[in-house]
Amino acid sequence: MSEKDKSFEDLMEELETLVAKLEGQDLKLDDAIKQNERALKLIHLCRDRLDSARQKIDKLVRTAEGGFEKQALD
Amino acid sequence: MAQAPELNSTFSVSQITGHIQHTLEKGFSSVWVKGEISNLTRHSSGHWYFSLKDSGAQLGSVMFRHQNESVRFEPAHGMEVTAHGKISVYPPQGRYQLIVDQMLPAGQGDLHLAFENLKKKLMAEGLFDPSLKKKLPAYPSHIGIITSPTGAAIRDMINILSRRWPLARLILLPVKVQGEGAAVEIARAIEILNSLNECQVLLVGRGGGSLEDLWAFNEEVVARAITQSQIPIVSAVGHETDITIADFVADQRAPTPSAAAELVVPDQLELIRWFSQVEQSLQSNMRRKMERHEQRLHAIAASYALKRPELMIAQYVQKLDQMEDKALRATQDKISKAAARLDNLFVSVEAINPLHVLEKGYAVISGAKGVVIRSIDEVSDGVELHMRLKDGEIISIARDVKKRKLK
Incomplete structure (x- = not known):
C-alpha cells in the first residue's frame, strides 16, 4: 500500500508504535537510525495531510426512487 | 405479626389492622398513581396534605416537605397529576394513605412512566451493558451526522468538527427530530448510514427542548436502532441535564451536540503540537544514542585488546633494557671481582717477598x-x-x- 492510500489512523498508529519503540533503549543503532527517519517522515506526512485538509461535507438526499444519494455541500 | 390469619380465629382490631398494614405496605411499596388533586392543604410545617381522586374513588395523600421541595410545578386543586410513592396505613384512625415522593403534571408523568418502563425493560435485556459499548475511532475519516437540518445543533457540530478535524468527511443525514414519526425517521437514518458503510462513527442528536420535544430519543425504535448499529454511535441530545434512553444505549453519551463534536475527533492543533514535541524528543533521543555509541567506540579503541601490539613492543623494549642492564652489571661484577682478586694476590705476593x-x-x-x-x-x-x-x-x-x- 502506498503512503497516499494509508489512512491517517494507519499513519498515526505506525508513528505511535515507532515512538514507543524508539523511547525504549534496546534498539540497535542501525535500526534506531532507520526507525527514527521513518518516524520523522510519518510526522511530515501527517502534517501535510492536516495542512492540505479542507472539510468536505456531503448531504444524503432521498432520490425519486426512494434511495439516497450524496450531494456535496459547501 | 405477619402470620397468616387462621380461618376461624377472631382478631383484635389491632391485630387485623396490623395484618392490613403489612399487606398494603408490602404490596404497594412503590407505585405510580394518576389522579386529580383535591382538598390541597399546604401546612405551615411545609408538608402538603391532599387527595388524589378520579370519578370513582379518592386516596388520601401526603407529601412531606423534604420531598415536595423538589417539585417543579405549582400543584393546585383540580390539577391532573401522576404521583409516585408508597401506601402507608395509620392504625389509630384506621386509614391508609399515599406517601408521595415524586409528583409530575399528568402528561409529563405519562412520559416519565414510559421512560422508566422502557429503561427497565432495556436494562433487563442487557442493552446498557458496558461490554457492548463500541470504541470510538481515534482519527475518523468519515463521520455521519443524524440531526435536524435546521437549528443550532447542526451548525455547532459542523463548526467544531471543521475547526478541530478538517480531515474528516462529514455525511449529513437530515431527519425530523421531534413530533410524529421523528423516532422512526431517526432509527431509519441509523440503518441507512450503516448500510452505506462509510462512516466510522455516527453523531445522533438535537439541541435542547422540552421533555416532549426530546421524546423521539426516548422511544424504543431509536434505542433498538442504536443497539443494532455496527458503527459506534455518540448520542447528543439536548442539554447537560437531559438524559434520554438513547444516551443509555449509545456507545458514548455527550452532554450536548457541541460536546459530541468535540469528543468524536481529535484537535488538530493539539496533534500538531504533539508532532513538534515528538520530533524534538526523537532528535534529542537520537543524539543521546549517537553520543553513547561514540563513547563506547572510544572506550573500545582505548581497550587493552586493540592496544596489544603496541603494548607488546613496549614490553620487549623494556625487557631488552632490563637484560642490557643485567649484562652490564654482570660484566662489571666480574671485572671488579677480578680486580679485587688481583689486589689480594698482590698483597699476598708482597707478604712473602723475602x-x-x-x-x-x-x-x-x-x-x-x-x-x-x-x-x-x-x-x-x-x-x-x-x-x-x-x-x-x-x-x-x-x-x-x-x-x-x-x-
Missing part, C-alpha cells in the same frame, strides 16, 4: 752455588756460606756446626 724479611734484620743463607740452605744438615765445617742481608752480602766459612733444635 726482601721484606731482610728489612726486619733476618738474613738468607745460601751455599756457594746460591742454593738457599734450609737445614743444618746441608752445612758442614769449612763450607762457604753466603749471607745476604738487607743491604749487602757476607761470604763466610762455617765452623763449629752443631745441630740442635731451635725452640
Whole structure:
C-alpha cells in the first residue's frame, strides 16, 4: 500500500508504535537510525495531510426512487 | 405479626389492622398513581396534605416537605397529576394513605412512566451493558451526522468538527427530530448510514427542548436502532441535564451536540503540537544514542585488546633494557671481582717477598752455588756460606756446626 492510500489512523498508529519503540533503549543503532527517519517522515506526512485538509461535507438526499444519494455541500 | 390469619380465629382490631398494614405496605411499596388533586392543604410545617381522586374513588395523600421541595410545578386543586410513592396505613384512625415522593403534571408523568418502563425493560435485556459499548475511532475519516437540518445543533457540530478535524468527511443525514414519526425517521437514518458503510462513527442528536420535544430519543425504535448499529454511535441530545434512553444505549453519551463534536475527533492543533514535541524528543533521543555509541567506540579503541601490539613492543623494549642492564652489571661484577682478586694476590705476593724479611734484620743463607740452605744438615765445617742481608752480602766459612733444635 502506498503512503497516499494509508489512512491517517494507519499513519498515526505506525508513528505511535515507532515512538514507543524508539523511547525504549534496546534498539540497535542501525535500526534506531532507520526507525527514527521513518518516524520523522510519518510526522511530515501527517502534517501535510492536516495542512492540505479542507472539510468536505456531503448531504444524503432521498432520490425519486426512494434511495439516497450524496450531494456535496459547501 | 405477619402470620397468616387462621380461618376461624377472631382478631383484635389491632391485630387485623396490623395484618392490613403489612399487606398494603408490602404490596404497594412503590407505585405510580394518576389522579386529580383535591382538598390541597399546604401546612405551615411545609408538608402538603391532599387527595388524589378520579370519578370513582379518592386516596388520601401526603407529601412531606423534604420531598415536595423538589417539585417543579405549582400543584393546585383540580390539577391532573401522576404521583409516585408508597401506601402507608395509620392504625389509630384506621386509614391508609399515599406517601408521595415524586409528583409530575399528568402528561409529563405519562412520559416519565414510559421512560422508566422502557429503561427497565432495556436494562433487563442487557442493552446498557458496558461490554457492548463500541470504541470510538481515534482519527475518523468519515463521520455521519443524524440531526435536524435546521437549528443550532447542526451548525455547532459542523463548526467544531471543521475547526478541530478538517480531515474528516462529514455525511449529513437530515431527519425530523421531534413530533410524529421523528423516532422512526431517526432509527431509519441509523440503518441507512450503516448500510452505506462509510462512516466510522455516527453523531445522533438535537439541541435542547422540552421533555416532549426530546421524546423521539426516548422511544424504543431509536434505542433498538442504536443497539443494532455496527458503527459506534455518540448520542447528543439536548442539554447537560437531559438524559434520554438513547444516551443509555449509545456507545458514548455527550452532554450536548457541541460536546459530541468535540469528543468524536481529535484537535488538530493539539496533534500538531504533539508532532513538534515528538520530533524534538526523537532528535534529542537520537543524539543521546549517537553520543553513547561514540563513547563506547572510544572506550573500545582505548581497550587493552586493540592496544596489544603496541603494548607488546613496549614490553620487549623494556625487557631488552632490563637484560642490557643485567649484562652490564654482570660484566662489571666480574671485572671488579677480578680486580679485587688481583689486589689480594698482590698483597699476598708482597707478604712473602723475602726482601721484606731482610728489612726486619733476618738474613738468607745460601751455599756457594746460591742454593738457599734450609737445614743444618746441608752445612758442614769449612763450607762457604753466603749471607745476604738487607743491604749487602757476607761470604763466610762455617765452623763449629752443631745441630740442635731451635725452640
